[in-house]
Amino acid sequence: MSYPDKKVLLDVKNDFPVLVNNPNLVYLDSGATSLKPKCVIDKLDEYYEKYGVNVNRGVYKLSYTATTEYEETRTVCAKFLNCKEREVVFTKGASNGLNLVAQSYGMDNLNEGDEVISSELEHHSCVLPWQNVCKIKGAKLKYVELDSEGRITVEAFKKVLSNKTKVVVLTHVSNVMGYITPIKEIIRLAHEVGAVVVVDAAQSVPHMKVDVKDLDCDFLAFSAHKMFGPTGFGVLFGKFKYLKAMRPVEFGGDMIDEVYKNESTWKDAPFKFETGTPPIAEAIAFKEAIRYIESIGYEKIQAHEKALMEYTMRELVKIDGVTIYNKSVETGIIAFNMTGVHPHDASTLFDERDICLRAGHHCAQLIIKWLDTIGTLRACFYIYNDFEDCDKFIEAVKDSAEYFKEW
Amino acid sequence: MAGISDLYNQVLKDHRNYPRNKGLIDGYKTLKVKNPSCGDDVTVQLNIENGIIKDVRHIGTGCAICCSSASVMSETLKGKSVKVANEIIEDFYELIKGNYPDDEDRLGDAIVYVNIHNYPPRAKCATLAWRAAGAIIHGDEGETIDE
């Protein structure tokens, strides 16, 4: 096969030790987690080897170094998202950030009869915290009706939006279908009725420029590990006026101002939400992940993913025995099944060839039910994939279709 | 497709497509096991009389490994004493680690699952129905979550 526009592809495989150590690996599971570049791994080591002490506590020099490195990540994140440092809450990841908003903002601001809007495209971490709060507070959880392709549209959103809407919680990019939600227009409309909007950006920030000022979102959460950063760390952006008014949901060390026997006061946001010793090395190393992305640039990242995607989709649609669920997708995610074959059976064939795919419900059972299937296979492209990976993947799909034809 | 056909072999295919002892019967001891992370669920029934497994039934949804294995289990354990069934179940757990038991014959069609040891992530699929049967023998009933 001839490779189109190979010059648009990045050449970064060697930045990723996992790929250097496993030269035959075809890693198409970046939606679950990305591989980590050497610069991030080195930064983790640097913390443990050079100044591995706690932050915000000691008054000695090493503690100062660790704290400075740690807080520098907040500065880098604020610039990256185009917000203020005090609007950057460090979390354990997207799930943790999304839960924090529901537990704090949701519990204090939702009342009986109020409405929350979400969708069937959501990751469980996005919708379940609100399902829970709605149950407790007697609020109603409404779903945007997806269009025939499974997309969230502005038109469908308008149909569920009303003066009762208090919170809108939606994914920016679906982790199953890869569709981009028209979130900016949705935010504008939600603000017209006075609702706040919580954006699950776990699958968008790794692949596209996200400017929270430009979007005008009220909250936005994502995980470091899906964008070259360490596991166990993430960021919740919140507009300061909301963060300031919100109650902490976890109490203990680091987040307090004054403690009395029956009463205590907290630090300001974001620190009142950051209880206990954080994942220090992970926080420190995360800024290197952001710098890595910025050194490449989102334009090049997107051009790379687009080239791989178009090349693969063109071949995939020609193969009999494959069901593709998101043919019109605009990001680097392919949702498919080998027709009539359970996704776990199919994925073993890919595994046999060192092709890593995700198989199953992807923590998003609502969209799997919407698709009326038991699970899907998912191939995700990221910057370290190349046309050879696409070829191996396409070849495996062909062979799998051939093999399971008789099943 | 060498390799994969060792796992997805004709015996497995036959049991997947033509499951034996499928469908539930009222009054039998019943255990439903669900694995929420992969979506598989299997319900197994045993009818034990005087220490003999007179009947084994099953239904479920899941991958070919899981569904075929439930069918194979039902054939293999039917008619065995509880004591022997327990031994066979233990033999099966060893088998899927790649260890052949002293008495291969008692495993029947289950012997083909030996190839699973090359596919460790799939071992759980192969053992789900067997673990359900083992649990019923040890007194479990109702519903349980497998992790």
Ligand SMILES: Cc1ncc(COP(=O)(O)O)c(C=O)c1O
């Ligand atoms: C869209 C989406 N939201 C939320 C999450 C949760 O992220 P984490 O598991 O890092 O908390 C994921 C991860 O799979 C995701 O894809």
